[in-house]
Amino acid sequence: MTPRWQTQNSCMDDYAVGALGWGFASLYKYLRGSGGYAEAQAAKSAVSAALSTDSSICVWPGVTPITPAPSRGPCTGNVGDAGSVAAGLHGGDSIPYGLGLLTSVADAAVALSRTQWPLALSEPQKAVIQALYADGRAHLNGDGSFAVNCPRFVAVNGAVEVRMDFHCADENTPYRPQMFPVEYFIDHYAPPGIPGYYQDFDVNLFCRNSVGDGPAGACFFYSPGRQAAFGSIAKDWLLSTPYFNGTLSDYTVTFRTANGHYLSARNGGGADVNAEATSPGPYEQFSLVDRTPGQSQLMDGDQVTLQSLTYDQAQWVAAEDGGGPGSVLDANRLYPHSWETFTIHKMNGTGAIYSGDTVSLKSINNYYVSADGGGGGQVTCDRTSALSWETLTVNISHN
16 A cells, blocks of 8 residues: 555545534534434544544654655654644645645534534644644745645655645645634634634635636635635634524525515525515525524514525525614625524514414514515615514415
């Protein structure tokens, strides 16, 4: 078997992405009340493997070994020794395949933090993370791009030659440092993080629709999925995790305004919510998630979130600024927080809400969603009481 240092392609990618998957599988089962412990342990095992200096990380002493050790080649160093370097191998020391994969570990940590089995790293694991962090900081250009001075290892006549000419961004893929905001994860789980290094996240480096090209490449690679895994979860959710608690009961709904129009996510998501449609189609359907714990039936006073339903633009509905003067309704959020949370009120009584009932939607700041003129145009969230323009007839399908 050819040693990994010679193929220069370690298993860190597989383990880190596996940790992400197992972490969210654990969270899903935990929220469903059907376990999740085994999946949480699998996630933690995958994190351990991703940070292992046997399976994933090559630690070399920082000088060229004359005679490589059997199978380990140059990877004979110890984390913490003077001059040692922790490299994530993918053709050479690829920073995105070392430090960058901590975004997937951060995703797993976010998921596990909402279960009974949160991620806790050992001191050796923290030391590996800090070593990857130091390597990532050492190979940045002054303009914030990756340098072309990372090591790659070449077997020459039974010895190892180290060539410091590898593109640290990975030779075949133009990754950017602004794709990997791992400073926040490091500061939380393996401190200290250093402000100014791997702190920024630039969504414009990703392609956010299914047909165009993003500035950094084709959509099939720089996709909304990578945007979510690299930044939305690894940074934003880590700092302010979405409202996961509550049941996962889910409905498909439409909302008809006072004069017979329908609330609509323009283009199916990624833009404003309007009330221009005169009949319900795909853009007028929303997924409603009941966030009130313990509910198996949508009730008056429940907290809910709404998401547009189209395949390529499904995004959460937000009352800008949480509602208030000048606030409008948009369907352009990748995850639900407080501005994306509404209280649904039954207008013709109390108790359970059924298809055909009239309802209102109140924002986190206690302002009501309103179809201006009763429908036909803009939708705002700036009314302090619910009158006719703020009254919506809901059609509900329980999923």
